[in-house]
Amino acid sequence: MKTTKNYAGISNEFAQLETAKVILIPVPYDGTSTWGKGADKGPEAFLEASENMELYDIETDSEVYKQGIYLADAITENESPEQLVNAVHKITKGYIKRNKFVTLFGGEHSISIGSIRAFSQCFDNLTVLHIDAHADLRKSYNGSAYNHACAVHEASETTNLIQVGIRSMDAIEKTFMNEEKVFFAHDMVTDEYWTDKVIDLMTDTVFITFDLDALDPSIMPSTGTPEPGGLFYYETLDFLKQVFREKNVVGFDMVELCPNEIDKSSDFLAAKLYYKMLSYKFMGQEVDENYDNTYDINYKTTNTKFQDDDN
Numbered sequence: 001m002k003t004t005k006n007y008a009g010i011s012n013e014f015a016q017l018e019t020a021k022v023i024l025i026p027v028p029y030d031g032t033s034t035w036g037k038g039a040d041k042g043p044e045a046f047l048e049a050s051e052n053m054e055l056y057d058i059e060t061d062s063e064v065y066k067q068g069i070y071l072a073d074a075i076t077e078n079e080s081p082e083q084l085v086n087a088v089h090k091i092t093k094g095y096i097k098r099n100k101f102v103t104l105f106g107g108e109h110s111i112s113i114g115s116i117r118a119f120s121q122c123f124d125n126l127t128v129l130h131i132d133a134h135a136d137l138r139k140s141y142n143g144s145a146y147n148h149a150c151a152v153h154e155a156s157e158t159t160n161l162i163q164v165g166i167r168s169m170d171a172i173e174k175t176f177m178n179e180e181k182v183f184f185a186h187d188m189v190t191d192e193y194w195t196d197k198v199i200d201l202m203t204d205t206v207f208i209t210f211d212l213d214a215l216d217p218s219i220m221p222s223t224g225t226p227e228p229g230g231l232f233y234y235e236t237l238d239f240l241k242q243v244f245r246e247k248n249v250v251g252f253d254m255v256e257l258c259p260n261e262i263d264k265s266s267d268f269l270a271a272k273l274y275y276k277m278l279s280y281k282f283m284g285q286e287v288d289e290n291y292d293n294t295y296d297i298n299y300k301t302t303n304t305k306f307q308d309d310d311n
């Protein structure tokens, strides 16, 4: 599918691949979800909501779209979960190497296996900040390692994985869980210092994988598995702002928007949250300043397991 529209209805001037600092890759994929289906409709609903959003951000006093946001072709590979992950990996890596700030919008969470793999191969000593209701640490699920329930298993082996907002998991996942780096929702609610503790565990370079079901279902009902007891809007924004301010966030993905006909507020929340994250990323940066995504062309990963030959 070739997208003819620009992100958020911005003018062509700000939507060119060559000059845009930000890449947005839609991944309308829902091959492995188990309960609420429809995450494949996520990117479309997100883009539609984005078009109806005002583009001046009051808090940061900025119009981040002027940094340039290129809406990439959607990744529609559907042959198998593994091939989808491979496609996401390859395309993400390609844009990282073009010195872009790469973002993805899913789709269900298995797409993150590909995005995290790309980032962990391009950035040394990467922290993956995993914000989610679910631990997603299973080694395989329904016979596949490329299932949404396995979204961060690989990251637990290849990166500094920190999990935030977790409130649902299987006992077997404890085997793969580093509990010192897990922030359970029931603990966060009584700990006013949780954001500082999360940041203390991070390396300098951070990729964020944001499963929208981390948010409380009262504000984000449109997701496949709405778990009670989630994050609220302003605490999420405060936390993210702190992360963007103190760390080098090199990219992020946002997944599991499962839109429905009746309630559009979730789509709009996702649109605003995405735009907020960009606003925080480019806070205080001039539009005509060059962007350096800090990808080191000489960085050779020690993790050769998934090395491809595109160098």
Ligand SMILES: [Mn+2]
Binding pocket: 132, 133, 134, 211, 213, 214, 256
């Ligand atoms: Mn989840």
